[in-house]
Amino acid sequence: MKVAHEIVARGPVAEGFDVDRIRADFPILKEKIHGKPLVYFDNGATSQKPRVVIDTLHRYYTAENSNIHRGVHFLSEQATAAYEAARQKIKRFVNARSEQEIIFVRGTTEAINLVAQSYGRTLLKPGDEIIVSAMEHHSNIVPWQMLCEQTGARLRVIPINHDGELVLDEYGRLLNEKTKLVSVTHVSNALGTIVPVKEIVRLAHERRVPVCVDGAQAAPHLKVDVQDLDCDFYAFSGHKLFGPTGVGILYGRSELLEAMPPYQGGGDMISLVTFEKTHYNVLPYKFEAGTPHIAGGIGLGAAVDYLEGLDWQQVTAHEHSLLSYATTALSEIDGLRIIGTAKEKVGVISFVFDHVHAHDVGTILDQEGVAVRAGHHCAMPVMQRFGVPATTRASFALYNTRQEIDTLVRGIHRALKVFA
Amino acid sequence: MSELDELYQEVILDHNKSPRNYRTLAHANRKAQGYNPLCGDQVTVYLQLEDGVIQDISFQGSGCAISKASASMMTAELKGKSETEAKELFENVHDMLTGHANSAEPEDLQRLGKLAVLSGVSKFPARVKCASLAWHTVNSALKAEEEVVSTE
Numbered sequence: 001m002k003v004a005h006e007i008v009a010r011g012p013v014a015e016g017f018d019v020d021r022i023r024a025d026f027p028i029l030k031e032k033i034h035g036k037p038l039v040y041f042d043n044g045a046t047s048q049k050p051r052v053v054i055d056t057l058h059r060y061y062t063a064e065n066s067n068i069h070r071g072v073h074f075l076s077e078q079a080t081a082a083y084e085a086a087r088q089k090i091k092r093f094v095n096a097r098s099e100q101e102i103i104f105v106r107g108t109t110e111a112i113n114l115v116a117q118s119y120g121r122t123l124l125k126p127g128d129e130i131i132v133s134a135m136e137h138h139s140n141i142v143p144w145q146m147l148c149e150q151t152g153a154r155l156r157v158i159p160i161n162h163d164g165e166l167v168l169d170e171y172g173r174l175l176n177e178k179t180k181l182v183s184v185t186h187v188s189n190a191l192g193t194i195v196p197v198k199e200i201v202r203l204a205h206e207r208r209v210p211v212c213v214d215g216a217q218a219a220p221h222l223k224v225d226v227q228d229l230d231c232d233f234y235a236f237s238g239h240k241l242f243g244p245t246g247v248g249i250l251y252g253r254s255e256l257l258e259a260m261p262p263y264q265g266g267g268d269m270i271s272l273v274t275f276e277k278t279h280y281n282v283l284p285y286k287f288e289a290g291t292p293h294i295a296g297g298i299g300l301g302a303a304v305d306y307l308e309g310l311d312w313q314q315v316t317a318h319e320h321s322l323l324s325y326a327t328t329a330l331s332e333i334d335g336l337r338i339i340g341t342a343k344e345k346v347g348v349i350s351f352v353f354d355h356v357h358a359h360d361v362g363t364i365l366d367q368e369g370v371a372v373r374a375g376h377h378c379a380m381p382v383m384q385r386f387g388v389p390a391t392t393r394a395s396f397a398l399y400n401t402r403q404e405i406d407t408l409v410r411g412i413h414r415a416l417k418v419f420a
Numbered sequence: 421m422s423e424l425d426e427l428y429q430e431v432i433l434d435h436n437k438s439p440r441n442y443r444t445l446a447h448a449n450r451k452a453q454g455y456n457p458l459c460g461d462q463v464t465v466y467l468q469l470e471d472g473v474i475q476d477i478s479f480q481g482s483g484c485a486i487s488k489a490s491a492s493m494m495t496a497e498l499k500g501k502s503e504t505e506a507k508e509l510f511e512n513v514h515d516m517l518t519g520h521a522n523s524a525e526p527e528d529l530q531r532l533g534k535l536a537v538l539s540g541v542s543k544f545p546a547r548v549k550c551a552s553l554a555w556h557t558v559n560s561a562l563k564a565e566e567e568v569v570s571t572e
Contacts, residue, residue, distance in 0.1 A: 356485075357483065357484035357485060358459075358484070359459055359461075359483075359484035359486070359547070359550060360484050360485045360486070363424075363427070363544060363546070363547060364424065367423075367424050374459065375458065375459040375460060376459065380460065383460065389460045389461070389462075389482045390459055390460045418424075418428050418433070419433065419436075419485070
């Protein structure tokens, strides 16, 4: 089967991009799995970490560890400075207007829940509508469903076509005077589709409807510019962006954040507490109750530094070349069907066979040292849309190579042999 | 035999390709649904239980080779067994899949009979739930639990 939108067949490798030099920065890539070199194609689930991130965590706990925003002693000042420096780095990375708009959270999931429970719960009334798309991860569905139950609002869904692209005309029809919020993914985790977020925002803003973007899968692949997108909220996770787990970012437009009530109460989010009344802290601290993942935040800053040190154009060209190479190679396999054939995609390929289940493919690939995701990718409505229970997903990162894709193809042939 | 060959033995591949008792059961008086939220495998087990004996059993659903083969072999094995025997077998299979059965004990192997081919699963922790899903589901059907069984 041929994909609908083939890119350059076995096109040239990205020029000037030294993938071996990049690979040397990621210690785990030297690991052997079942005696074979690790081929890590599960980057959509989490990415590997460059040595500079690992070293930053080590240095923090070895020489800098202290609580932030509260001590007058040297280490506390050091830790506070390092944490706030990381916030600055992230502000620059996504081109926010101010560091007040950068809120540290646990990850994309918490960021979306924060928007739902703080912004949504304050604002929504029975009969109001929230729009999401048919290709959302569960973390951009369930928080809104919970909010709908709490407020009596209704969830509306932008459909997708057979290639896994949003049907924008339908989106236009769904927008109406009852729409209070749009929340869409920037890149689909199951299909790899790049969603035209800028256009989604433009249409929503015509009706003064704010837009929240799930950027978990986009941040590691696309240059995110929140001012250019003009979105109102942008959520992403550190661990998919070559940083530590347990830390993520919610970008929010400061006017909206100012008007929103705190999400959680506790230390650090207050300026004055008495039993009669509590005064909340200023942005971004109002949304950062309790001791945060300090090491994680600083580690994420190191990951951002690492990415800023690369030629982004070359990285994009390299990932694009991997996608086109893999798309061609996988399309040549008898009986393999690619799920997600959008014109605009990042390096994600989901595929199925009629007679071999994704789990079995995943187990056999694992024996070859190839790590892929097999399952519904926390996007069960996407699986239902394409009528499959599960897919096998290979998701690429900047350190992957064409040779690794060849190993994947050999592994798939081995699986087919078992089930011949 | 490699671990992979041990997992995908001929018998298992055969049950996957042509599962036994793969149908609904019109005269079923017990039915339970099993679901593995981690991967989306789902199975429905139908039972015709009379005087504490499984007179007939069937299943339907979607899943990987391991879950389908396990469900198929289970139905073949349980037909005609008493409720007590079925529950005992469930325990034995569970021990085998989780690697707790002592394979050196001939008694254990004997009790498991043909189901012993599934012992390779214990080397693949991520797949244990695939193999045990149908068993958890039948166990629930025997207890006449109405809720959907989840392996999580």
